[in-house]
Amino acid sequence: MAQSEVSLKSRIKSKPAAKKKNQIGYGIALLALIIVFGWYLSTVATSVALRWMIGIAFGFILQRSRFCFTAAMRDPFLTGSTSLLRAVIIAILVAMIGFSAVQFAAVSAGEAVPGNISPVGIHTLLGGIIFGIGAVIAGGCASGTLMRVGEAYVMNMVALVFFVIGSGFGAYIFGWVKDNIVRSSPAVFLPDVLGWPLAFFGQILVLFGLYWLAFWWDYREV
Numbered sequence: 713m714a715q716s717e718v719s720l721k722s723r724i725k726s727k728p729a730a731k732k733k734n735q736i737g738y739g740i741a742l743l744a745l746i747i748v749f750g751w752y753l754s755t756v757a758t759s760v761a762l763r764w765m766i767g768i769a770f771g772f773i774l775q776r777s778r779f780c781f782t783a784a785m786r787d788p789f790l791t792g793s794t795s796l797l798r799a800v801i802i803a804i805l806v807a808m809i810g811f812s813a814v815q816f817a818a819v820s821a822g823e824a825v826p827g828n829i830s831p832v833g834i835h836t837l838l839g840g841i842i843f844g845i846g847a848v849i850a851g852g853c854a855s856g857t858l859m860r861v862g863e864a865y866v867m868n869m870v871a872l873v874f875f876v877i878g879s880g881f882g883a884y885i886f887g888w889v890k891d892n893i894v895r896s897s898p899a900v901f902l903p904d905v906l907g908w909p910l911a912f913f914g915q916i917l918v919l920f921g922l923y924w925l926a927f928w929w930d931y932r933e934v
Contacts, residue, residue: 794929
């Protein structure tokens with residue numbers, strides 16, 4: 713019995729690994745198709761071709777970095793890794809500094825605050841909970857779903873179909889939600905509530921605190 717088990721294990725270990733299929737040719741063909749289609753779009757409108765190339769570059773970076781907001785919030789609890797979460801925190805920090813500079817410059821010049829300051833209320837909380845649950849079940853957020861559809865993940869293909877259906881339903885009822893819920897909620901602009909210095913540096917401190925907490929969580933002793 714022992715000899716047969718050893719023989720079976722040796723056969724399993726000695727089984728040659730499946731040879732990976734060379735996909736360089738497919739990649740070259742796809743790159744050529746992207747360039748040709750981009751050239752065609754440039755004959756229609758230069759701005760459209762530019763958007764096409766930016767979209768391709770963004771998708772490539774997204775796929776290679778495996779960047780996903782859902783994974784950033786999910787991985788610390790499932791795998792213990794916070795690398796994506798820290799990347800999201802850095803992205804929020806950079807965006808916050810940039811938008812704050814633009815908005816402060818506009819306000820200092822006596823202009824209206826640029827950007828859309830949306831109302832915050834129960835709809836924000838419920839929407840976040842529903843979207844978060846759906847994103848975890850689907851295995852990714854909108855960008856992550858699109859990325860994995862390109863990688864031929866069947867589950868994400870199904871998720872994309874229902875993503876579109878849900879978006880259509882949301883667009884259908886948005887008028888009612890906006891009139892009955894959103895408009896009755898206050899629009900919160902932190903510089904108006906806390907003042908520019910406290911709002912700006914307070915957000916930086918909070919984000920640095922979250923980054924340190926994520927770093928500690930990743931390298932803590934389990």
